[in-house]
Amino acid sequence: MTRPPSGSAPSSSPLTSPVETARRPVADRLAVRGLRFRGHHGVLEHEKRDGQDFLVDLELRLDTRPAAQTDDLQDTVDYGSLVDQVRAVVEGDPVDLIETLAQRIADVCLTRSAVVEVDVTVHKPHAPIQATFDDVALTINRSLE
Numbered sequence: 001m002t003r004p005p006s007g008s009a010p011s012s013s014p015l016t017s018p019v020e021t022a023r024r025p026v027a028d029r030l031a032v033r034g035l036r037f038r039g040h041h042g043v044l045e046h047e048k049r050d051g052q053d054f055l056v057d058l059e060l061r062l063d064t065r066p067a068a069q070t071d072d073l074q075d076t077v078d079y080g081s082l083v084d085q086v087r088a089v090v091e092g093d094p095v096d097l098i099e100t101l102a103q104r105i106a107d108v109c110l111t112r113s114a115v116v117e118v119d120v121t122v123h124k125p126h127a128p129i130q131a132t133f134d135d136v137a138l139t140i141n142r143s144l145e
Helices: 018-023 045-050 065-070 079-090 098-109
Strands: 028-039 052-062 115-123 137-143
Touching (some): 028 079, 079 098, 098 115, 098 137
Antiparallel strands (some): 028 052, 052 115, 115 137
């Protein structure tokens, strides 16, 4: 098998073996940022009663080469339906902690067959803090491994 000269970009030609392809780490990232949903999460009673806005950022790691070759939505992540599932989590059953909320969102993302890793950030911009602040945010990283 021929290899590209040192210093050149990797070839995407048919000369690349399946073994070489399988060894490459998944580097493709699909991001959905700034999702805003109303939820009733928090430790304090008024947070659960009144609710507040939560913002969610997702960064999914997946191999997009199959979708690029087939141009078929079945070979990638349908982020429209994923957002609907994330909305159901945030607007669904209340939890006390944003840690729990972020984990539930990550679990939903990892059910997608193409997704091997996800970063989930949950922003709670109206957290009950007695100070001037811009945001409270938690980012978690979860993978299938």
